[in-house]
Amino acid sequence: MSNNELLLQRSLAAVWHPCTQMKQHALDGLALPLVPIARGQGVWLIDFEGRRYLDGISSWWVNLFGHCNPQINAALHAQLDELEHLMLAGFTHRPVIELSERLSALTEGKLGHCFYASDGASATEIALKMSFHSWRNRGREAKQDFLCLAGGYHGETVGALAVTDVALFKDAYAPLLRSAATVASPDARLAESGESACDVARRAAADLELRLAREHEKIAALIVEPLVQCASGMVMYDPEYLRLARQLCDRYEVHLICDEIAVGCGRTGSFFAHEQAAIRPDFVCLSKGISGGYLPLSAVLTTDDVYQSFYDDTISRGFLHSHSYTGNALACRAALATLDLFAEHAVIANNRALAEHLGTRLSPLADHPRVRCLRQRGMIAAFDVLTDDPAFALRFYRAALAREILLRPIGNTVYFMPPYVISRSECDFLVERAIAALEDALMR
Ligand SMILES: *Cc1c(COP(=O)(O)O)cnc(C)c1O
Numbered sequence: 001m002s003n004n005e006l007l008l009q010r011s012l013a014a015v016w017h018p019c020t021q022m023k024q025h026a027l028d029g030l031a032l033p034l035v036p037i038a039r040g041q042g043v044w045l046i047d048f049e050g051r052r053y054l055d056g057i058s059s060w061w062v063n064l065f066g067h068c069n070p071q072i073n074a075a076l077h078a079q080l081d082e083l084e085h086l087m088l089a090g091f092t093h094r095p096v097i098e099l100s101e102r103l104s105a106l107t108e109g110k111l112g113h114c115f116y117a118s119d120g121a122s123a124t125e126i127a128l129k130m131s132f133h134s135w136r137n138r139g140r141e142a143k144q145d146f147l148c149l150a151g152g153y154h155g156e157t158v159g160a161l162a163v164t165d166v167a168l169f170k171d172a173y174a175p176l177l178r179s180a181a182t183v184a185s186p187d188a189r190l191a192e193s194g195e196s197a198c199d200v201a202r203r204a205a206a207d208l209e210l211r212l213a214r215e216h217e218k219i220a221a222l223i224v225e226p227l228v229q230c231a232s233g234m235v236m237y238d239p240e241y242l243r244l245a246r247q248l249c250d251r252y253e254v255h256l257i258c259d260e261i262a263v264g265c266g267r268t269g270s271f272f273a274h275e276q277a278a279i280r281p282d283f284v285c286l287s288k289g290i291s292g293g294y295l296p297l298s299a300v301l302t303t304d305d306v307y308q309s310f311y312d313d314t315i316s317r318g319f320l321h322s323h324s325y326t327g328n329a330l331a332c333r334a335a336l337a338t339l340d341l342f343a344e345h346a347v348i349a350n351n352r353a354l355a356e357h358l359g360t361r362l363s364p365l366a367d368h369p370r371v372r373c374l375r376q377r378g379m380i381a382a383f384d385v386l387t388d389d390p391a392f393a394l395r396f397y398r399a400a401l402a403r404e405i406l407l408r409p410i411g412n413t414v415y416f417m418p419p420y421v422i423s424r425s426e427c428d429f430l431v432e433r434a435i436a437a438l439e440d441a442l443m444r
Pocket of ligand 1: 119120121122124153154155156194230231259260261262263287288
């Protein structure tokens with residue numbers, strides 16, 4: 001038995017893989033292949049037999065500067081020899097201080113208080129709890145509810161799932177969840193004839209206003225994924241929605257939480273996606289790319305106004321939340337090395353040219369008879385495939401792997417979210433192979 005096969009069998013016996021019907025990995029029929037990987041290098045993942053795969057989705061949207069990035073590796077080696085971890089209650093350390101200062105600087109000091117956790121869902125939970133508790137500390141106990149967008153995704157723990165609107169993740173656990181109200185998504189694909197994406201955004205904002213006018217006394221916060229609702233299929237929308245949502249949240253005294261877990265860190269063309277609407281949220285959630293895809297880390301940035309609402313002589317008015325690994329020194333060091341790469345390589349500007357190249361290569365697909373809504377925002381590109389095959393995503397995924405690329409459609413939406421270090425020629429390779437995989441998948 002080959003190394004690959006042996007590891008595959010051991011994994012299937014002992015590892016329960018995420019977001020997976022394990023029976024689909026059974027080694028017969030139209031099976032989902034489980035791929036053991038030996039090592040990574042730049043945009044490539046390499047298995048135990050030397051086969052390689054171009055990581056076209058940045059390993060679930062986390063990897064920004066390639067696998068085994070020499071600069072991040074070096075920073076982590078140095079940190080390992082100094083301090084690996086330390087409880088953050090009563091103690092502090094250089095990496096967490098520096099990271100907090102640099103994140104604050106990225107918001108021009110407007111979101112200058114940084115709270116840490118280990119994953120995205122926890123960041124969502126923290127933002128929700130902080131918003132609620134902040135209102136309560138100000139005597140607004142009635143503000144206990146949250147608004148979220150149709151098709152929004154904010155994580156899968158019980159609290160985060162309550163503000164998520166993706167049926168596949170939510171339906172099975174619905175009885176466990178606190179209910180949250182869902183307002184219209186500004187999804188640009190909902191444009192009726194003669195309508196622009198901006199019109200759709202205004203229409204969705206009108207729906208938000210109706211809800212706020214009626215229920216604002218009970219609503220603590222609105223949570224949104226700025227510009228792209230990634231998990232429900234790279235749903236893109238006009239920044240006008242964020243501008244209007246900010247105005248409405250101000251008018252009705254409701255916090256605005258921008259969940260930048262997927263779209264932050266330069267993914268959409270600016271460091272934070274919300275910058276493209278020239279607004280400031282009350283909370284920003286960051287995770288995924290912040291550590292360069294190296295270590296679990298998340299952060300919630302908030303304003304001095306929120307911070308001051310907790311600042312008091314009474315312990316119970318403080319923010320009562322902790323994780324064992326809060327502010328982990330290695331993860332913070334990986335994040336600092338990641339921010340160094342942004343600064344040293346003019347990443348945001350370079351990504352603009354790279355995104356344009358990707359868009360040009362994908363553009364012929366606009367005329368493909370089975371392709372709809374080819375769309376792009378920075379380093380995220382997507383299209384919908386016209387098919388009634390319920391196994392399309394699986395078929396495409398397999399066809400892509402056979403052609404040395406890792407792309408994992410969401411339903412009938414094929415998307416590209418490559419690491420920022422992808423070269424022009426690797427980008428061409430990715431698109432060429434993706435188009436071939438599309439033909440394979442459609443042929444059945
Ligand atoms: C991935 C994601 C999360 C959850 O992050 P985890 O680390 O997987 O818990 C939350 N919100 C958005 C927008 C995400 O894309």
